[in-house]
Amino acid sequence: MKNTNNTKFILLHPYIQKQGTSHRLWLLAFLSFFTLAFLLTLIYTRQSTSPTNAAAVASVNNYHDPTPLPNPVLKALLHYSSTPNTTTTADHMSTADLKTISAALRQCPAPCNLLVFGLSHETLLWNALNHRGRTVFIDENRYYAAYFEEQNPEIEAYDVQYTTKLSETGDLIAAARELSRNECRPVQNLLFSECKLGLNDLPNQLYELDWDVILVDGPRGYWADAPGRVSAIFTAAVLARSKKGGNAKTHVFVHDFNKEVDRVSSEEFLCKENLVKAKGRLGHFVVERMEEGSFQFCRNRTAPPVPVPASSS
Structure with a gap:
C-alpha cells in the first residue's frame, strides 16, 4: 500500500x-x-x-626657555669671544675675565639688569649671556653706537658725552670728595645731579632701574685729553648705592683695573672693602646700597686722593 x-x-x-x-x-x-x-x-x-x-600648543608656539644657557653653549661663546682673529685689532678679554663676569650673570636672579660702559668685541657675548634680562650699553661715540645698533637690532645702546679728561683725574677725585655731601654724594638720582663726574644725559628710564651687574669697559682711549673712566666708575658707584629695590648688592667689574688711573678711581668710589678679587686686568667689587642721606663712599678711607698720571701706566 x-x-x-x-x-x-x-x-x-x-x-x-x-x-x-x-x-x-x-x-x-x-x-x-x-x-x-x-x-x-x-x-x-x-x-x-x-x-x-x-x-600646551599655544605655549609651544610662544616658547621661551626660562633656564640658563646650557654649559656647552656658554663654553662655546666664551671660547669664541676670547679667541683673537685677524679682522679686528681691539683688545679681547681673557678667558679668565670672561668666566668671572659670566659667573656673576648666571647667579643673577632673573630678570637680570646689566649695564655696560663701552661697546667692544664682547658686546654680543654679554647680550647673549644675559638673554633672560635687560642689557644696556653706553658708549662715547654716537656714530659707532648708531652703527652697532643698526647692524645688531637686538642690542640696546646709547651714546653719552663725557666732560672729563684723563689728565684731570686727580683733581676730579679731590673735587668729588669736597662735594660728597652735596652734588657728588653717593646716594642720589643722577638725572638731576650737578656733579661733574655723574653722567646725567642718559634716557630717564635708565636711572629708575636697579642694576644687578655693571661692567666698566669704556670709554676707550688713554691719552691726556681722553675722557678716562673715572666718570663711568663714579656713575656705577652711585647707581649701585642708590638702588630702590631688588637685590641689595651690585656686582661692579672694572676692566683694565691693572692701570693706575682706573685702580685709583675704583678704590676711591667702589672702595677697597668691597673688592672681591683683583687679578690680571679685572677688578671685581660687590657694592651694597646705602640709605638716603649717606655721604661717604668708603668706610675706611682717610688718605687724600693719589695723584694720577695722564698715561696708561
Missing part, C-alpha cells in the same frame, strides 16, 4: 549547526572590536582638543 502522506523531514547534521554558531561568534567579535576602536578614537580626539592641550 502506497503511502500518500507528503510530509517531509529535514535532518540537520550537527556539523552544520556548529558552523552557523561559529559565524555568529566571529561577527559578534568583529562588531565589538569596531565599537571599541570607535570609542577610543572619540576619546583621543576630545582630549587633543581640550583647553589644557590647546594651552
Whole structure:
C-alpha cells in the first residue's frame, strides 16, 4: 500500500549547526572590536582638543626657555669671544675675565639688569649671556653706537658725552670728595645731579632701574685729553648705592683695573672693602646700597686722593 502522506523531514547534521554558531561568534567579535576602536578614537580626539592641550600648543608656539644657557653653549661663546682673529685689532678679554663676569650673570636672579660702559668685541657675548634680562650699553661715540645698533637690532645702546679728561683725574677725585655731601654724594638720582663726574644725559628710564651687574669697559682711549673712566666708575658707584629695590648688592667689574688711573678711581668710589678679587686686568667689587642721606663712599678711607698720571701706566 502506497503511502500518500507528503510530509517531509529535514535532518540537520550537527556539523552544520556548529558552523552557523561559529559565524555568529566571529561577527559578534568583529562588531565589538569596531565599537571599541570607535570609542577610543572619540576619546583621543576630545582630549587633543581640550583647553589644557590647546594651552600646551599655544605655549609651544610662544616658547621661551626660562633656564640658563646650557654649559656647552656658554663654553662655546666664551671660547669664541676670547679667541683673537685677524679682522679686528681691539683688545679681547681673557678667558679668565670672561668666566668671572659670566659667573656673576648666571647667579643673577632673573630678570637680570646689566649695564655696560663701552661697546667692544664682547658686546654680543654679554647680550647673549644675559638673554633672560635687560642689557644696556653706553658708549662715547654716537656714530659707532648708531652703527652697532643698526647692524645688531637686538642690542640696546646709547651714546653719552663725557666732560672729563684723563689728565684731570686727580683733581676730579679731590673735587668729588669736597662735594660728597652735596652734588657728588653717593646716594642720589643722577638725572638731576650737578656733579661733574655723574653722567646725567642718559634716557630717564635708565636711572629708575636697579642694576644687578655693571661692567666698566669704556670709554676707550688713554691719552691726556681722553675722557678716562673715572666718570663711568663714579656713575656705577652711585647707581649701585642708590638702588630702590631688588637685590641689595651690585656686582661692579672694572676692566683694565691693572692701570693706575682706573685702580685709583675704583678704590676711591667702589672702595677697597668691597673688592672681591683683583687679578690680571679685572677688578671685581660687590657694592651694597646705602640709605638716603649717606655721604661717604668708603668706610675706611682717610688718605687724600693719589695723584694720577695722564698715561696708561
